[in-house]
Amino acid sequence: MVLLKYLFRNIFRHKLRSILTILSVSVAVLSFCLLNTIISAWYAGVSASSAYRLIVRNAISLVFSLPISYKEKIKQISGITYVAQGNWFGGIYIEEKNFFANFAVDSETFLKLYPEFIVSENEKKAFLMDRKGCLVGRKLVERFNWKIGNNVVLRGTIFPGNWEFVIRGIYRGRDKSVDESQFLFHWDYLNETLKKTSPTRADQAGYFIVGIKNPEDAAVISREIDSLFKNSLAETLTETEKAFQLSFVAMTEAIVIVIKLVSFVVIGIIFVVVANTMNMSVRERKNEYALFKMFSYGNTIIFGIILGESMLIVLTGAILGIILTFPAVKVVGDILSVYFPIFNLHREVIYESLFISFIVGILSGLIPAARSIKINLAEGLKWDL
């Protein structure tokens, strides 16, 4: 088809201009995807949270703990499956820059509450049997080159001293949303040690994880739990795991908004670049559009030729940008792995960038196309003047 050839060859008329435009689109799409991946990494904890879990914490602040005796009381409430206590341990492995999340948890119950943590039966058994055993995420094992049976010493910050552990199990995530860089060990080990070293700090849980049978009951059960401990020394605040995770992100929401904004500014700039290119090209070819018009080509066709060209430029750039995004996410994800244990490129981000490119392609062609069909025929046919 001659018109398609015309459309394609037009792109090669100013090779450098086309290449530069395509590259700017690629860079824009790449940045857009990267920035949005950072945003979703920010919300990774929120996305990974389950509607079947509630978190009970001290109503005053997360830094205050709750008596372990609450556990039995919570268990009495109907609609609840399991209750596990946990403590943020805050241990450091060799030096501070090796940061990773480490928790003391009621191991057996914890694993029932978190079916998305996949451990082989053998390793699970070995972990549960060893008082000093720990369960670590696959990514953490890769990062420090650990093996099953290795001894790991964490220097306690909240709970002073050197704490020894033996790696008994490695877990994988059931899907990509699961953080595979956590370090879990037995709450009993922490508690028994505390009983000996600082008895006043023993029998305290940082928070409780409560499994519920029915997500719809979340609000009712939360209220029930909190009313149990109303007017006690340590009042509780119960919320869904999602709300709990969101409360962390909320503190940094302004940053997320800025990142989101920047990602759209990038798109705005690229619109200007493509629109400018299209404007130049169409102006140079106004004689040719007049010729088409003279041969009785309809406005739709002329629109199609111009929009087709801008679409082709933008989509080529977008696809190139998306292809580049994959290795870029890998590299950036590795660099930022300490801050963002979950750093995945989501399909939605790719679709979004394609959709936006599509819109940019249409809009950049629209203005010059509208102008080109309005040209005066007699004027447009005066070539080479």
Next chain:
Amino acid sequence: MAKLEKIIEIESLYKSFRKGNQIIPVLQNISFDIMDGEFLALMGPSGSGKSTLLNLIAGIDKPDSGSIFVQGIDITNLDERTLSRWRSEHVGFIFQFYNLIPVLTAFENIELPLLMMNLSAKDRKEHVDFALSIVGLYDRKDHYPKQLSGGQQQRVAIARAIVTDPSIIVADEPTGDLDKKSAEDVLNLMSELNQKFGKTIIMVTHDLRAAKYAKSMKYLDKGVLINGSAEIFI
């Protein structure tokens, strides 16, 4: 044998252009007939309104007043769409600067006017090949305009003008940008189209040698038609 039918009847045509808030009259009270099968040379000094008149006859532009009957139809009364269709079916255009699309080959350039007609690819190819053979450029059909000489480019443009088999061909200084030899080729070709294929040709030129290929002449000066032979005025 002699054709005496009028193909075009022009009646009291006026045309002016606006420049800011100033109105410049370009054509004033033009009336004349063109016979079917005629080869008319439209002459006159630069700026006298030749191109403007040619554009009106070809349905590229509209007059302020007056009428142009072509085969009984007043084309000044047609709406944009109908005029466009009429133009593509009845008129072939040849320009001074060829007006070829540089990214299309000779063949593709010639095919352009056919794409808006209801023709199969095979029929289109037949038409284009025939037009190419008339202008003697069949072996150059895959060349791009910049790979062709000026004369060859103009012959491609002529092939494009005749590929839809229009009854009228308008040419605006078709030899204005060509050397003597190429100009002769082009003019001979136009004579052939007129004599062998019976096309009515209206050619704007200010070159007397070119005008000699025509069968008749009209002389335009400051937008007014001057009757009689052009030679008297030159």
